[in-house]
Amino acid sequence: xxxxxxxxxxxxxxxxxxxxxxxxxxxxxxxxxxxxxxxxxxxxxxxxxxxxxxxxxxxxxxxxxxxxxxxxxxxxxxxxxxxxxxxxxxxxxxxxxxxxxxxxxxxxxxxxxxxxxx
Amino acid sequence: xxxxxxxxxxxxxxxxxxxxxxxxxxxxxxxxxxxxxxxxxxxxxxxxxxxxxxxxxxxxxxxxxxxxxxxxxxxxxxxxxxxxxxxxxxxxxxxxxxxxxxxxxxxxxxxxxxxxxxxxxxxxxxxxxxxxxxxxxxxxxxxxxxxxxxxxxxxxxxxxxxxxxxxxxxxxxxxxxxxxxxx
Numbered sequence: 545x546x547x548x549x550x551x552x553x554x555x556x557x558x559x560x561x562x563x564x565x566x567x568x569x570x571x572x573x574x575x576x577x578x579x580x581x582x583x584x585x586x587x588x589x590x591x592x593x594x595x596x597x598x599x600x601x602x603x604x605x606x607x608x609x610x611x612x613x614x615x616x617x618x619x620x621x622x623x624x625x626x627x628x629x630x631x632x633x634x635x636x637x638x639x640x641x642x643x644x645x646x647x648x649x650x651x652x653x654x655x656x657x658x659x660x661x662x
Numbered sequence: 663x664x665x666x667x668x669x670x671x672x673x674x675x676x677x678x679x680x681x682x683x684x685x686x687x688x689x690x691x692x693x694x695x696x697x698x699x700x701x702x703x704x705x706x707x708x709x710x711x712x713x714x715x716x717x718x719x720x721x722x723x724x725x726x727x728x729x730x731x732x733x734x735x736x737x738x739x740x741x742x743x744x745x746x747x748x749x750x751x752x753x754x755x756x757x758x759x760x761x762x763x764x765x766x767x768x769x770x771x772x773x774x775x776x777x778x779x780x781x782x783x784x785x786x787x788x789x790x791x792x793x794x795x796x797x798x799x800x801x802x803x804x805x806x807x808x809x810x811x812x813x814x815x816x817x818x819x820x821x822x823x824x825x826x827x828x829x830x831x832x833x834x835x836x837x838x839x840x841x842x843x844x845x
Contacts, residue, residue, distance in 0.1 A: 560797075
């Protein structure tokens with residue numbers, strides 16, 4: 545705390561002059577706006593965005609961005625919303641691949657046809 | 663302030679609120695004017711504060727605390743006005759208040775202007791505690807309760823503000839002293 549009595553006296557004296565009476569224009573403006581200004585009941589939520597601190601606004605905005613990002617990722621990621629479970633291991637999802645068997649060509653091979661004829 | 667008036671206004675009685683506004687309005691405007699140093703800004707802050715008081719009045723649990731609660735709302739409105747003003751005007755203009763009384767402690771117009779400039783350089787938060795302490799004569803604890811801040815914060819703000827004002831006055835006095843020494 546300050547211990548400067550001279551300065552305190554100067555400041556008190558300097559603060560004395562100035563407006564001291566509520567002017568009619570201010571009071572009239574307030575009273576005219578009362579009907580359009582609903583009172584907040586005790587149980588109603590008292591928070592508005594304009595009343596929030598800068599940090600609270602930032603936190604709400606960050607949470608909203610995060611939520612949108614998560615929903616977007618789930619919708620757009622491969623297999624995310626296509627009905628397929630995205631956690632299946634790769635080989636099971638694709639199934640084993642076999643080399644094509646030239647069965648048809650082999651069945652019409654001249655040697656095989658000859659054997660059947662015998 | 664009559665608690666029954668406060669209770670009536672809490673239930674939406676506009677006549678009761680008008681009486682409350684007249685009762686507390688003088689003090690609110692006086693404090694706003696001394697914090698913001700501008701008649702128009704002070705009127706705007708007071709008007710907004712009174713509307714805010716009307717809107718939130720049903721949430722005031724103890725009608726006996728109406729006055730202190732009103733000052734808290736007013737100071738918040740002054741913070742807002744002060745920040746808005748700083749946002750569009752980096753060079754605050756000097757506005758003359760009433761004609762100076764040359765018989766007071768301040769001595770002359772030059773000292774008043776010096777104090778005015780030094781006060782305007784303070785943040786609105788620091789100005790507010792100076793006005794509540796030295797104009798309304800509220801104690802540190804009363805200011806802390808009014809603003810909902812720890813007493814240590816209020817002490818620190820008063821100390822910082824007064825140190826700034828003292829430094830400004832001393833800086834202005836130095837050239838005069840140097841001139842005297844030179845003679």
